[in-house]
Amino acid sequence: MSDTRGQQTSEQPPPGGTPGAGTPPAGGPGPRGGILMGRPFGVPVYVTPSWFVIAALITWIFGGQLARVLPELGGTRYLVALSFAIAFYASVLVHELAHTLVALRYKLGVRRIQLQFLGGISEIENEAQTPAREFWLAFAGPLLSVVLGGVFLAAGRLVELSSVPGVLLAGLMVSNFVVAVFNLLPGLPLDGGRMLRAVVWGLTGRPMAGTVAASWAGRALAVAVLIGLPLFSASRDDGGRTGTDTLIDAALAAILAAIIWNGAVGGLRGARLKEALPGLRLRELARRAVPVTADTPLGEALRRAREAGAGAVLVVDGLGAPIAVVRESAVRAVPEQRRPWVAVGALARDLEPGLRLPADLAGEDLLRALRATPASEYLVVEPDGSAYGVLALTDVEQRLSKAVAGR
Numbered sequence: 001m002s003d004t005r006g007q008q009t010s011e012q013p014p015p016g017g018t019p020g021a022g023t024p025p026a027g028g029p030g031p032r033g034g035i036l037m038g039r040p041f042g043v044p045v046y047v048t049p050s051w052f053v054i055a056a057l058i059t060w061i062f063g064g065q066l067a068r069v070l071p072e073l074g075g076t077r078y079l080v081a082l083s084f085a086i087a088f089y090a091s092v093l094v095h096e097l098a099h100t101l102v103a104l105r106y107k108l109g110v111r112r113i114q115l116q117f118l119g120g121i122s123e124i125e126n127e128a129q130t131p132a133r134e135f136w137l138a139f140a141g142p143l144l145s146v147v148l149g150g151v152f153l154a155a156g157r158l159v160e161l162s163s164v165p166g167v168l169l170a171g172l173m174v175s176n177f178v179v180a181v182f183n184l185l186p187g188l189p190l191d192g193g194r195m196l197r198a199v200v201w202g203l204t205g206r207p208m209a210g211t212v213a214a215s216w217a218g219r220a221l222a223v224a225v226l227i228g229l230p231l232f233s234a235s236r237d238d239g240g241r242t243g244t245d246t247l248i249d250a251a252l253a254a255i256l257a258a259i260i261w262n263g264a265v266g267g268l269r270g271a272r273l274k275e276a277l278p279g280l281r282l283r284e285l286a287r288r289a290v291p292v293t294a295d296t297p298l299g300e301a302l303r304r305a306r307e308a309g310a311g312a313v314l315v316v317d318g319l320g321a322p323i324a325v326v327r328e329s330a331v332r333a334v335p336e337q338r339r340p341w342v343a344v345g346a347l348a349r350d351l352e353p354g355l356r357l358p359a360d361l362a363g364e365d366l367l368r369a370l371r372a373t374p375a376s377e378y379l380v381v382e383p384d385g386s387a388y389g390v391l392a393l394t395d396v397e398q399r400l401s402k403a404v405a406g407r
Contacts, residue, residue, distance in 0.1 A: 034114060043100050043110045045093065050117035058085040062171065069167055084168055088175050091148050092120040095179060098144035099124070102137045127274070131202035131210075138194035142180040149176035187218030189263030211271040218264025226257035269404045276403030282361040285396060286380040286389035287311035291320065294345030298334060301326070301344045312377065312390035315348045322387050324348035325355065325377040328394070349375065356381050359388040370396065 034046035063081035066073060073080065096113045099122040103110050109125035128134040152173035159165045183191040193214040201210035233249040289312040290305045301313045313331075315324035330347035349355070354373025359380050361369055370378075370393065378391040 034116070037115075040097060041100060041104060043104075043113055045113045045115070048114055048116040051089070051115050054117050055082070055085045055089070058088070066167065070162070070164065073164070080164055080168065084171055087168065087172055089115055089120075091145070091172065091176050091179070094148060095141045095145050095183075096120040096122045098140040099137060102140045106133050106137065108137075127207075128198075131198040134201065135195050135198035138191040138198065141191050142183045145176045145180035145183070149173050149180065152176060185221055186214070187221035187260065187264060188214045188267040189218060189260065190221075193218050193264070193267070208271055208275060211268055215264045215268035218267070219261055222257040222261035222264065225260060226253055229253035229256070272404050273400060276400065277363045277367070279403075280363055280366055280396070280399065282357060282366055282380055282391060283359050283388070285399065286359065286391050287395070289314045289325075289387065289390040291316040291322070291387075292344055293318075294324070294348070295343050297340050298331065298342045298344050298347065299339035302331070302339065312392065313344060314379070314387060314390065315345055322351060322379055324350050325379055325390055327376055328392060329376060349377070351379055355379055357391060358383070366396075 034048035034051075037045045037047055039045070059078055059081040061081075062084050063078040066077040066080060070077065092115060093113070096115075100110045100113060103122070103124045106128060108128065111123040111125055114121045114123070124137070128137050149172075152169050156166060156169035156173060159169065161167070161170065184195075186192040186196040188194070188197070188211075196217060197207075197210035197214040199210070200213045201207045204210070230246070230250050230253050234246070288308065288310040290301070290308045290310040291314045292301045292304065294315050305311070305313055312328075313326040314322045315326060317323050324345070326344050326348045334342050334347070352373065354369075355375055355378050357366075357369055357378045357380050359382055376393050378393075380388040380391050382388050
């Protein structure tokens with residue numbers, strides 16, 4: 001799965017014909033996103049702890065299948081199964097590197113690649129500028145999976161099918177073809193969803209129209225997976241399935257459907273957020289502030305704010321220069337009967353350099369400034385350093401929430 005500014009573009013299914021998926025991490029499993037395995041083409045590749053869980057599951061399932069195909073292996077079948085799990089995820093890495101190379105070719109930047117539970121992620125930093133580039137960025141992964149499947153098919157014809165190399169090559173061939181077919185399904189967050197987005201974008205000239213179409217297709221796909229995957233597995237039952245097998249199929253279908261659904265919804269939210277960012281202007285968000293000295297009782301400061309129609313309180317020094325911003329959360333925590341006896345200075349945060357924001361900030365520059373110095377309130381200043389107002393973080397969150405919700 002590739003991630004373009006938090007939007008998913010590709011999902012990887014596990015072996016054995018049961019599709020799976022991954023989601024981009026909110027912050028990764030750690031500061032770097034897992035165990036660093038290398039930097040092909042300068043892009044760091046991480047393996048997350050969740051990979052070891054799915055690798056163990058693949059080893060157990062594939063090892064059980066080997067017991068029926070090659071019973072003479074005995075306990076060593078699990079070593080063979082583990083080598084299959086590693087080889088399969090090497091194929092997943094090739095799939096993700098295909099996305100990465102196209103992204104680097106288009107100068108979009110790639111933050112990292114992750115191999116994790118039920119798949120891989122390529123975190124691409126910027127959006128493709130045209131529908132054609134979006135299409136090829138998404139299509140590169142499945143295309144490489146088809147090529148790998150063909151390579152394993154050709155190699156398998158050179159060895160005995162009932163041998164260990166033959167079984168491994170056959171498994172890798174099937175898995176890579178399943179990866180390609182599954183990723184081509186037309187719905188976010190799969191590669192096919194990104195391709196559908198590109199097609200609708202090209203036909204309508206509106207990226208958002210493509211995202212909406214691909215998002216709804218992804219939600220429909222999630223429902224189809226939830227219902228269809230267990231039915232498909234049951235239809236192939238030759239009498240050897242157990243209740244445990246049925247339960248595993250149902251659980252995998254539910255997990256996969258939830259991931260696809262969340263990815264489709266998240267892709268639409270991310271697109272709406274990006275569309276709303278240019279309209280996020282600090283001058284429009286800032287509240288009018290009333291200046292008071294640090295020893296002013298809270299009740300009196302709030303009275304002055306109401307009379308002035310202000311939504312914030314600034315603490316100023318003897319010369320009238322702002323030195324602190326009264327925290328709204330701290331004000332709410334003070335019972336009304338105590339407000340005449342509490343000085344605003346005790347409820348304020350000193351104005352550190354990062355808490356003074358230029359009034360002309362907007363869009364992504366504004367968000368970067370907020371991330372650089374986390375706080376609940378900021379002083380908004382004019383170019384000459386004079387106070388313009390106060391920005392409450394809650395106002396930014398509400399504006400973005402409305403944009404994401406489509407209101």
